[in-house]
Amino acid sequence: MLRTVVVTSLAALLSLSATTIARPATVAIAQARGVRTLLVVPEGLRFAPRTVGRRDCIAYPRDCVNGVAGIEIAYAISGTPPARTQIGTVLTDTNCQADSYGISHCTNRIRLSSGRVLTVRHDHSMMNDPCLAPGERVRVRAAARN
16 A cells, blocks of 8 residues: 655654655655665675674674664675775665664665676665665775674
């Protein structure tokens, strides 16, 4: 069921649950929150560095808080995450079906300011953190290693 929701303030927009928000609204939410920072775990590593704590939805699926304070953790599927922060534009958002814990494992392609394209898996709870939306601009850099 698709409902239209008229939002009159930023606070009202941020208080909406993920089930209330239609897919195109994720761009509006991202813009309202400002540019998010995407820390990308290099390809081949199973878990994010311990320093990210409960942002890692793979290590902590029951109480994942990825996206808190505008900082996201994602895993590189292809491409090398930049060592220094670059601005990227999200090109795609696919495979967002939630698992048994309610965690979505979205696949995103992101074009970096250098022109390279990075493909990542963004694990997050839709109840706490919206998908990376096509057209959204994000800060991208490699996650620090332990």
